[in-house]
Amino acid sequence: xxxxxxxxxxxxxxxxxxxxxxxxxxxxxxxxxxxxxxxxxxxxxxxxxxxxxxxxxxxxxxxxxxxxxxxxxxxxxxxxxxxxxxxxxxxxxxxxxxxxxxxxxxxxxxxxxxxxxxxx
Amino acid sequence: xxxxxxxxxxxxxxxxxxxxxxxxxxxxxxxxxxxxxxxxxxxxxxxxxxxxxxxxxxxxxxxxxxxxxxxxxxxxxxxxxxxxxxxxxxxxxxxxxxxxxxxxxxxxxxxxx
Numbered sequence: 151x152x153x154x155x156x157x158x159x160x161x162x163x164x165x166x167x168x169x170x171x172x173x174x175x176x177x178x179x180x181x182x183x184x185x186x187x188x189x190x191x192x193x194x195x196x197x198x199x200x201x202x203x204x205x206x207x208x209x210x211x212x213x214x215x216x217x218x219x220x221x222x223x224x225x226x227x228x229x230x231x232x233x234x235x236x237x238x239x240x241x242x243x244x245x246x247x248x249x250x251x252x253x254x255x256x257x258x259x260x261x262x263x264x265x266x267x268x269x270x
Numbered sequence: 271x272x273x274x275x276x277x278x279x280x281x282x283x284x285x286x287x288x289x290x291x292x293x294x295x296x297x298x299x300x301x302x303x304x305x306x307x308x309x310x311x312x313x314x315x316x317x318x319x320x321x322x323x324x325x326x327x328x329x330x331x332x333x334x335x336x337x338x339x340x341x342x343x344x345x346x347x348x349x350x351x352x353x354x355x356x357x358x359x360x361x362x363x364x365x366x367x368x369x370x371x372x373x374x375x376x377x378x379x380x381x382x383x
Contacts, residue, residue: 189372198374210369210371255303255304257316
């Protein structure tokens with residue numbers, strides 16, 4: 151059974167860098183059929199796709215976040231990570247890591263989410 | 271402003287049928303990209319409900335069905351249950367001048383009266 155688990159600080163100060171890691175268990179992150187990505191949800195609001203990475207390291211981004219975001223993959227640890235720089239209160243959200251199907255682009259598995267609050 | 275447009279809310283009584291629309295454009299649904307639907311129960315992560323327009327993952331009741339035509343799609347729920355009360359999101363893929371990206375609807379809150 152595939153499981154994704156986010157981890158990282160729940161509180162980040164404004165202007166600093168948010169860092170989250172997603173540990174994948176039950177499947178190999180190197181499987182060529184899948185992409186791996188991050189999606190966030192501000193409190194009381196809808197879902198926003200942040201970016202996605204393939205096991206080879208190729209990435210693609212939400213244009214609105216591209217200048218501040220980076221995603222890396224560590225196949226040896228079967229995990230991938232998100233960094234979002236220069237955060238503001240608007241970046242306060244539940245952050246989900248997820249698996250995307252390569253062909254259909256469906257997001258078929260989600261982590262339980264990690265709440266990150268940006269506050270002094 | 272979401273790329274895919276959904277009604278903010280719908281409601282229905284137990285046993286009734288409701289539909290949720292998802293309106294896109296020629297760069298996403300109209301370009302032939304599939305639409306997928308997710309159910310988000312309060313306080314939980316989204317869960318895949320319908321994939322590739324009209325397919326149900328294992329374990330999803332057949333009360334849930336999806337369809338797509340041109341630049342629009344819809345989710346239908348028949349025989350409403352109280353436990354269907356949740357937020358529902360459509361999602362697709364978009365290719366435009368900014369590059370390829372995953373896009374979501376703004377979400378629809380279903381209230382079971």
